């Protein structure tokens with residue numbers, strides 16, 4: 001769906017990272033964790049294109065005026081990196097944006113008896129938190145968070161409030177253990193057995209390392225990718241990534257906005273990333 | 274009051290209004306069905322087809338630039354047979370003319386595609402993209418050499434009675450010369466412009482922003498160039514013109530009509546809003562009503578110079 005959306009709140013949650021709450025039609029409640037929205041941060045031709053953001057949370061509230069109808073919303077957790085996200089960060093309560101979504105595929109978590117292991121970094125935690133909120137009611141769950149510094153580690157409190165075991169690693173050791181999140185993940189994978197699934201979202205090098213680890217341990221792994229996008233609906237073919245079996249003579253491109261952004265890691269060509 | 278008349282004829286195709294969607298920016302129509310009423314727009318022009326499916330270029334394929342974007346999709350498409358099998362059944366249900374865009378790398382390929390499309394009743398017209406290299410003749414782009422353009426349009430003309438639109442490349446010194454070559458080869462209409470070749474650089478990595486190094490510029494940034502070319506061509510040839518390039522509003526459409534276009538195509542604006550084409554039709558209608566213009570055709574070529 002496409003809708004005009006009012007800013008309910010927009011706050012800096014960690015240096016350079018913001019959480020924005022946007023009104024939405026009731027159907028937003030059907031969004032699946034892993035899906036994203038294309039946001040037009042302002043009218044006019046600059047910036048020209050919409051910006052894709054993962055859905056961080058959905059919900060509803062009753063505004064504080066007499067006879068107010070229930071208002072539905074969704075949240076985005078974003079990092080200010082350029083023009084579009086700077087404009088977004090300057091928006092206030094009652095400003096408007098235009099939204100297209102939810103778009104793309106969501107995560108497919110493990111079945112009964114399978115443990116879901118969530119691995120993420122930076123704003124990649126956004127869809128994972130949304131996923132954790134749904135999964136925590138029914139299945140065993142763990143989350144591994146990586147980041148360069150303490151400031152890049154988001155959502156720890158949110159995950160802990162859900163009662164989920166949360167493991168943190170930072171490159172400089174300012175939070176959790178020092179090193180890569182995949183090192184902490186590997187310790188966990190070899191310590192404990194059982195049926196499990198890894199669901200990951202974060203910077204590409206992290207996803208690549210996670211995918212390789214899962215391959216070594218024979219664990220099903222899903223990753224959520226990023227790509228520059230124009231249409232968001234599978235029409236322009238601007239957002240592709242190389243699929244498994246891709247080579248110069250047998251090219252195989254997968255459309256990130258429509259076939260993804262969530263892929264089984266075995267569907268992709270990792271050497272090339 | 275008499276009802277407003279937004280209808281136009283292009284190459285013998287009756288259109289309920291002059292606003293079509295541009296090839297490559299609207300998929301095969303289906304992708305946009307959830308966001309736009311396909312029966313409110315003039316025509317759907319589908320993604321460029323080739324004889325065999327094409328995988329396209331390496332990524333990154335797109336980058337935003339001031340007032341526009343560059344793309345080097347590499348003409349990725351499902352190929353004509355898959356199109357007929359899997360995309361036409363959807364398009365058949367929509368009461369809107371479908372114009373099929375296609376390209377080849379030899380004159381024979383263009384002719385073979387036209388012949389195949391000639392047999393498909395759902396195809397209201399064909400749009401020949403001549404912005405492709407002729408592999409048999411040193412890779413010179415058909416659309417930049419009047420002789421090549423003539424031979425490819427002539428070959429297509431001989432295989433089909435469908436309305437034949439030729440889409441011109443703006444990457445030429447003299448657009449009028451190209452237009453005349455296509456008119457001589459019996460095209461029924463001309464559409465212009467395709468994207469303008471450009472380039473963007475990422476200073477941080479010291480690499481081109483696109484894997485293909487160069488790409489096609491589209492969006493509002495190219496509108497003045499497109500308007501100029503439509504104006505020049507409309508004065509030189511009798512064929513109806515479909516204006517394309519940076520159209521995002523009804524005002525843009527009106528300017529193209531004044532410059533001599535009979536209809537227009539909306540491209541990059543579909544990415545800004547998937548309902549852009551429908552919105553433009555509504556705003557166009559409002560403009561006519563507000564200005565007491567009963568028939569949109571009054572505006573075609575009505576530029577005061």
Ligand SMILES: Cc1cc2nc3c(=O)[nH]c(=O)nc-3n(C[C@H](O)[C@H](O)[C@H](O)COP(=O)(O)OP(=O)(O)OC[C@H]3O[C@@H](n4cnc5c(N)ncnc54)[C@H](O)[C@@H]3O)c2cc1C
Pocket residue numbers: 036047049050051052053054055076077078079080081082083084085086123124126127225226227228229261336337
């Ligand atoms: C499926 C998906 C989900 C995403 N989820 C989030 C999220 O939850 N939170 C968040 O902060 N960011 C997310 N991103 C990345 C976000 O889209 C970019 O950070 C944002 O587009 C940058 O825009 P800008 O104008 O600030 O940056 P600029 O660098 O000025 O943008 C220039 C152009 O490049 C594109 N671009 C730049 N960086 C990226 C990127 N990493 N991925 C895709 N396109 C990019 C922009 O969209 C724009 O077209 C997601 C991206 C994708 C594809």
Ligand SMILES: Cc1cc2nc3c(=O)[nH]c(=O)nc-3n(C[C@H](O)[C@H](O)[C@H](O)COP(=O)(O)O)c2cc1C
Pocket residue numbers: 236238295296297298320321322344346348374402440466467468490491492493495517518519520538539540541542
């Ligand atoms: C992503 C993208 C893909 C395109 N693919 C095609 C194509 O397959 N065939 C074609 O003739 N033109 C193609 N075009 C060109 C457009 O149809 C149009 O001529 C051009 O974008 C200028 O119009 P605009 O400024 O409104 O986008 C493509 C343009 C874009 C942006």
Ligand code: FES
Pocket residue numbers: 228229230231232233234235236237238239240255256257258
């Ligand atoms: S962004 Fe257009 S196809 Fe994915």
